[in-house]
Amino acid sequence: MTADIVPLRPRETGPSLAPMLALTxxxxxxxxxxxxxxxxxxIPLIPALAGHLIAGGGKRMRPMLTLAGAELLGYQGARHHRLAAAVEFIHTATLLHDDVVDGSDLRRGKATANIVFGxxxxxxxxxxxFSRAFELMVExxxxxxxxxxSNASAVIAEGEVDQLTAARQVETSEERYLSIIGAKTAALFAAATRIAAVVAERGEADERALDAYGRNLGIAxxxxxxxxxYDSDASEMGKGRGDDFRDGKMTLPVILAYARGSESERAFWREAIAGHKSSDxxxxxxTALIASHGAVxxxxxxxxHFASRAIDAIAGFPASAAHAAMAEAAEFAVSRRF
Known part of the structure; x- marks a missing residue:
């Protein structure tokens, strides 16, 4: 099932993550x-390997959501600092595992940990x-x-397994794809934002609102x-161009291009997704087929559409620097090129 498209509000200048970075x-x-x-x-290898990825940069979006959510709700305590660290540890652990599963050799412009350390x-x-994350949660x-x-961690793992089983399955539907990314990506965005309402001791309605913000932002x-x-080069992406293509991942640009293509184009996709066509x-x-059908x-x-839903989810909270930063972060998420 495809989603109705809801346009974002126009902006005079391009959206930026800067307000969120400043806020947090x-x-x-x-x-x-x-x-x-x-x-x-x-064990020296542990901080060396973990530091390789953690020091490699990244937007720190997930822990920022915990911090921004706490700011939105006016929370004055410090519990969210350790919980945001737990969120980042969960995310980092999944990245390490993903790079092994995918055989990736580049992340954020650097060699992946599996290439450097095995x-x-x-x-x-x-x-x-993962263990450190759960220590922080228990504390x-x-x-x-x-x-x-913990539920988010389980859902992420389910999403990764579902993506693995969907790989090289050219008939993967848009509905299944959205289910996969809702699990493997959006679940942690939602949990990271929701826990801010828990530590701030707000009611279920605020928890649901922050959950919806994070979930829709994660999908976007x-x-x-x-x-x-499919529309940026490796220097912009910080990873190998065409990694998804060579891994046979049925992401939405491919799903749409396949659905809109001629029979000869579909034959190409069947060969490519099966792994028989993977050259430059x-x-x-x-990439040309995807562009010709407007799939990107x-x-x-x-x-x-999902970014607009994220913004709408927090519409009931009072205007504030945190509210504005979270709304702009949703707009930035869909305008970025990296």
Missing amino acids: ANAMNRVNAVILDRMQSE NPATVLVGDFL DGSLKVLKIL FQLVDDAID ADLDHA DATRERAR
Whole structure:
């Protein structure tokens, strides 16, 4: 089932993540201190490998959502610092595992941990970071927070397995694709934002609103990630161009191009997704087909729909710097090229 398209409000200038970064800067320093402390181990390989990825940059979107949600609700405590670190550890662990599963060799413009340190060490350090995340959750003492984040961890794993089973399945539907990204990406966005309402001791309605904001933002974010694989070069993306194509992933640009294509084009996609056409020339042909059917533009339009839903989810909260920053972050998520 396809989503109706809801346009975002027009802006005079391009949206930016800068307001969100400024809003959460001081709190993020405290989160980073927790991350640095908790990634330490007497086994030198563990902080070396974890630090390789954590120091590699990234937008830190998920922990920022916990911090921004707390600001939105006027929370004055400090519990959210450790929980935001737990969120980042969960995310980092999934990235380490994903790079092993996908055989990736580039992330954020750097060699992936599995290339530098090998697959076994990368998987095990990912397990270590998951364990650290759960330590932080338990130390917080809230069974509700533990339930939200542990459930998100399970849903992420289910989404990754579902994506693995959908790989090289050219008949994958848009509905299944949205289900996959709702699990593997949006679940942690939703949980990261929702726990802010828990620590702020707000009611169920506020929890649901922040959950909806994070979930819709996460879907929009992943849709744009999948579009970027076909309309940006490797230097912009910070990863290998065409990785999704060569891995046989049925992302939305491919699903739409396949559905809109001629029989000869569909024959190409069947061969490509099966892994029989993976050269640079094949990637160029795939990119041309996607462009000819407007599949990237359509993917970005769907992302705008979910970003609008994210903004609408927090419409009931009072105007504030946090509210404006969260709304602009949703707009940035769909306008970005990297």
